[in-house]
Amino acid sequence: MSSKEIFIGSIILSAALLLFSLVKDKKSFVIRTFFRGIMSVFLIYIVNAIFAGVKIPLSLGVNIYSVCTTALLGIPGLTMLYGILGCQIL
DSSP: OOOHHHHHHHHHHHHHHHHHHOOOOHHHHHHHHHHHHHHHHHHHHHHHHHHHHOOOOOOOSSSSHHHHHHHHHHHHHHEEEEEEEEHOOO
């Protein structure tokens, strides 16, 4: 790991811990986030299949970054990831 990756990882971890400390009902937050993470994997596969069927060259990969983004942000996070992917194609 490079020093840049360690630095970015520590910033992400710090932000996650700050967010977790601000949440009042921690058990409910963890359960909802875990559920959204699982549902985001299925939703990414479904949206990728729809785009492939319509011949749109947008295929979002299922990795730790996309799952964590959509688990924390929900549907807006998923649209943001597809928006970023669409902007790269332009």
